[in-house]
Each structure stands twice: as C-alpha cells, then as structure tokens.
Amino acid sequence: MxxxxxxxxxxxxxxxxxxxxxxxxxxxxxxxxxxxxxxxxxxxxxxxxxxxxxxxxxxxxxxxxxxxxxxxxxxxxxxxxxxxxxxxxxxxxxxxxxxxxxxxxxxxxxxxxxxxxxxxxxxxGVPLEPWAIPFAGESLPGYVSTDLTRTRPLVVVVGGGDTSAEDLWFLGGGAFIEAGYAVLLVDLPGQGSTPADGLHFGPATLDGFWAVLDAVRGRGFGGDIVLCGWSGGGFFTTKAVEASRPSDRIVALVASTPIHDIGSMFERAMPGLARRAPRGVLAAAVTASSRFNPVLAASLAKYDWQFGPLGIAGALEAYASMTAVDLTKVDLPVLALVGDGEDAELHRQAADVVAAGRPSSRLITFDHASGASAHCQLGNLSLALAEATGWLATVAPASGDP
The missing domain is CATH 1.20.1440.110 (acylaminoacyl peptidase)
Structure with a gap:
C-alpha cells in the first residue's frame, strides 16, 4: 500500500x-x-x-x-x-x-x-564565506561571495520549507558561481536553523527578506540583484519583486515556481489533511496520522516547528489572508521553471507571473522524459540550472554589461 x-x-x-x-x-x-x-x-x-x-x-x-x-x-x-x-x-x-x-x-x-x-x-577554494545577517535580535545564516563587486550581478538564492542555506549550493549556488555571478545563499525566518532562535514562517519571513537586501547594500554591494526562489521561495521572491524599492535594483526573477497567490496555492495544492482541517482538528489528525503514516507525521512535526506558535493550521490561515501579488508590479524578466509532475495550480500561477513580466520572460515546462518533472526539477537539476544560467546570460549577464 x-x-x-x-x-x-x-x-x-x-x-x-x-x-x-x-x-x-x-x-x-x-x-x-x-x-x-x-x-x-x-x-x-x-x-x-x-x-x-x-x-x-x-x-x-x-x-x-x-x-x-x-x-x-x-x-x-x-x-x-x-x-x-x-x-x-x-x-x-x-x-x-x-x-x-x-x-x-x-x-x-x-x-x-x-x-x-x-x-x-x-x-x-570556492569563493564563498559564512555570513550571519542580523535580524530581530538574532541572525539569518547564509553564505556570500567573498569578491562582491558592482560590475556583476548578485544572485540571491532562497529555498522553501525543506531547505537550509547549505542545500542552496545544489539549487543554484554552485551553478551561478560557475557562470560568473556573485551569490548569496540565505535562510529566511522559518528556514534552516532559524526556528531554534524563535524565527518562524509568517510575516517575519518577508521582513527578513528586506533585512537581507539591506544588509547586502550595507556590505558595500551597489550592483544589480537577481532573485532565485525554489518551492516556497518562489512565493517569497515574487512577493519581494512586487514590493521592491528602486534602491534594491532587482533586475530579474528565476523561480521554480513563481507563486503570486499563496492562499489559493494552499487551498488547491495541499492535501486534505492540511487544507480542510481547522486548527484543533488538524492537531488531532496529525496525532492520528502517526499511527498510520509516521513519515508524514514526522514531516508535519517539522513544519509545525518552523511555523512556531501559530502551528501549521494557524500559519495556513495567516498565509491565506495575505493579499495576492499585484502582477502589474512584476515589471522585470521572469523565468519560471515547472515540472509536469507538479500540481496544476503551480502551472497556472507560473504562467500568470510570466505573462505579467517583460517580453523576455519565459515559462519552461519539463516533461517526465526529461527527468526534471518533479517539484523543483530535483530529478535533473543540471538541466534546470543550465536553462536558468543560459536565460540569465541574456537578461542580466555575469559581466554586468547590458
């Protein structure tokens, strides 16, 4: 079974x-x-x-x-x-x-x-070094290029609910460095070890994103920034694009997949256990699930830790109440990566964001035969990253030249 x-x-x-x-x-x-x-x-x-x-x-x-x-x-x-x-x-x-x-x-x-x-x-000898970015009395763990210069873009790589900054090496960190870009791999509140410091998924996650971008400028980097988001990072980065400031100089978005309506995504793409149950019922359901599917229970317990006092159900309610991204403010090139094995809602939202972006935006769909049809293209990351670096070279070259 x-x-x-x-x-x-x-x-x-x-x-x-x-x-x-x-x-x-x-x-x-x-x-x-x-x-x-x-x-x-x-x-x-x-x-x-x-x-x-x-x-x-x-x-x-x-x-x-x-x-x-x-x-x-x-x-x-x-x-x-x-x-x-x-x-x-x-x-x-x-x-x-x-x-x-x-x-x-x-x-x-x-x-x-x-x-x-x-x-x-x-x-x-990879030119990356640890960087603890101050936030809310704690710090956001990350790794940043040792040779930041204004002449080449910085790619900020952000993951989702299952990643840490170290994992982001595989989700573009190494590939973007090899392609000539500066890189920042970072955990936002709720990711990696941050829940142990009282930093959880929710509004603080987006607040942490602004702290990261401000810290980059405080470190002396004055060049262009590319955002790269994976899984839940596809929402955080798309939301950051919507609310970006001119001083942020965000020039492109790469996401697998870009999400503009997180409430709709949870409602349509999450399984019934997390989607339908109110807070008290969900807690009971999670407890019951441990008798029949202890792996699912272990995963849900991890997410519960990441969401903090709100718990999973409370966090879903908080995200569902967030306003959708105003797509008229997505005024930059977007590369959306999506696999045939992913939920139809992710396909729909990725297409919406690409349609809102500039003409150089692209939606790449990976079929099952490519090996990259799973969530985040994890079955063939080399292919997905080759597409990402190839496209990025046309809209934000590593040389920094237009």
Missing amino acids: KRADLGRRGNYGALFRNGTMDFLAGWLLGCSQLGGLSPGALLHTFARITDGDPRSWVDAFARAADATTARAEAASDPVVAAGAWLAATTAERAALMLQDPRTPNAEAARARAAEAFEAFLRSS
Missing part, C-alpha cells in the same frame, strides 16, 4: 512506497549530479532504510554522515577532502529531513552540517 506525500510533488514511486520518503530520496539523487553523496552511496544507504520508518531513515543517514566525515578528515588531497565534506553535509541534512527538530540530536546535526559545508568551502 502506498502512503501519501504532503502534496503532488511528482514522485516516481520507484525508490520507496512511502510518498514522502520517495520524494526525499529523489531529491538526494538529483543533488548527487552536482556533488555530495554519490548515487552509489545513496543506494547503499537506501537499502538500509525500512520503508515508512522515519527512525531507520535518520539512523541510516547518520551512519553515512559519520563515514563521510571520517573520510574527509583522513583525506590528504584537497579535492578528495572537498568531495567528502560536501557528502557529509548532504548526509547530515538528509538525516534532518525526518528527525524531530526540537531534539539535542537535531541541533547537533544542524551544527555539523554547517561545519561540514564550511570545510567543503575551505578545501575546494
């Missing part, structure tokens, strides 16, 4: 019968095209997981993290060390996917993932 995922994310059903596990496994295999745990290492780890058992997932990836960390520490060659450190980052992040984020073990895993990624940067 197949177990449902949180929504329609284009799962193939080839790796696990549990829908959430299958999507996460596909995500990790997609990232393996760009480094991290190899396909062979992932298949070895998957074979040690009991389908539908989140504890076995966490344990298997914790062992993978220990093994890759030991290999990285023993490596004398910097190339070998860099690869092993990136693999260790991936393994630590994978273990966190189905782990209770409130536990000391999860807190330690988040710290180890960041430490491994920083070791990867040192070993590889």
